[in-house]
Amino acid sequence: MKLSDLSAFELSDLVRRKEVSAMEVLDSVLERVQAVDGRPGSLTNPLHPSESEDGKLVHAFITHTTERARAQAQQVDRCLALGEDPGPLAGVPFTVKDIFCVEGTPSTAASRILANFVAPYTATPVLRMEAAGAVMLGKVNLDEFTYGSSNESSAFQPSPRNPWDTSRVPGGSSGGSAAAVAACEGPLSLGTDTAGSIRQPASFCGVVGLKPTYGRVSRYGLIAFGSSLDCPGPLARNITDAALMLRTIAGPDPRDSTAAAIEVPDYLVDLEKGVRGMRIGLSPDYFQITYPDPKTGELRQEPVPAEIEQATLRAAGRLAEMGADIVEEIPMPHTRFGIPVYFVISRVEAASNLHRFDGVKYGYRISEPVGDLFEMYRKTRARGFGPQPKLRILMGMYVSAAQYSEQYYNRALRVRTLIRKDFVDVFDPGGPHRLDALLTPTTPTPAFPIGDVYGDSVLMQFADQLNVPANHAGIPGLTIPAGYDAAGLPVGVQLLGPDFSEARLLRIGRAYEMVSENDAWRERRPPVVVEFG
């Protein structure tokens, strides 16, 4: 066991007790990164995944900030030598999805249009991590502007691979974060979740991912996608680490008026108090998947694959062993409309947010001579944006146009009300169901092969169908590893709860970890780590 294999909780404990130095921890993690990650994504890398070592390594990073990390680790060690408190995350290495601004670092959003942008300020969640003594290893890859569920849309290639099978995607959009955490390239990563972008890749990579309640974590310094949906949150290898990180990054922020003015509980205090008496629901609406028929494009519904269903039912059974009441047949009738609603709302918000990228104030500008300002806009945006941002801009403009907005945008906002109501009703303490949480599969499938879905924007979007209702409703969602399928790919289960119920979800997740800690599947490690790490 190397230091890089330890959890954030274990590492901070060792560092704070001076049993190891922050520099020793950093060196161990950098050695792991060197062994398993390969070259970082860049605009100029040719892509030959099957013909070179690229196909065998993780490629989580876009930018390494090693010197910054060394300076931070030295600062932690200096604090300890002087008898000062370096913070609860003392010496814990972490990575940051490259959708957050961090002062002095390239902050690219995995897009050509921001490839040369060096942020002049730092996002609040990153500032809070660093203030707590955590050490930033670098910026990790994602789908361009977070638009995707596989990381294949990144302009920075090679895009990340799944550490459990490097011929498969890590999920997305926080794919670099999930892959890095799974491959022990830092025990924590800061991601974002707009429609499952923390939970889906976490599930694909066999790690814990938490989408907090909207407003629980400040969005200051986050390059915006869907401003009413975006939630920064932690990815970690276990529940305790996710709780530790959420405690660090959550809370009001004078720089973000949507950061809720609500006290942050100590998520660690009640973590191991179990689930006895909790009511945990199962909904048939989360055991159905919708997907477009490859030939006709018509939407079809069918049950989730048996292995996904069985993993969820097994988790329910284990929680029942711990004393939870499992309540079946919970109606969530508007679940299937989550993706159509998302196709409208997220596009309108994305189109609005993407208008700022115009080649004037920062980022890419076309170098060839142009006739006038408008031509510069058009050519800069045409070359700077990849197909995913372009699709979002165009759809956003269409569905919000004056003649269509009632039919599409306003209707989607009203259906969003119904999706939210589904959750409000089942969590209502005075209602017929009185659930503490809903337990569902996290994803309709395990990680899919690279190239299988990319290019079909509708099919790709439906990969998020079990996650996106929580974003519409604003509620928190947690994914936890729940075993592996027959091919050895991780399968996750999702817990959904009422607004600001993160402590409860983490407690249920920890209960599941405790009851399954001696299961044989808990011993598995990603092949890339076993082979190269």
Add this chain to the structure above:
Amino acid sequence: MSDAITPEIFDHLVLLAALELEPQEAEYLRSELNKQLKAIHELEAIPLDPSTLVTSHGVPYTADITPHIRADEWLPYPDAEKILQQAPQTEQDYIVVPDIPHTELE
């Protein structure tokens, strides 16, 4: 069923979006948009009560969790040069852009 987003509508959207597309890329994007629109039409299957209001944020911002509006104070960024350095083209302390076409308003 014919495409809702016709080539003519698509070209108008491209203009509004300040984009410029190669024909092959344009055809791919238009085709994807029409597929997405097909999925969006699922929403028409939901009977909506006229009293159903819109939800712009999932979590309701009640008075007890809404942050106080902070004072509107001017806080100059300490290093303007750092911000100007990000601009593709500057002259002295100005950001430079190509000629701005002027249109006579009717």
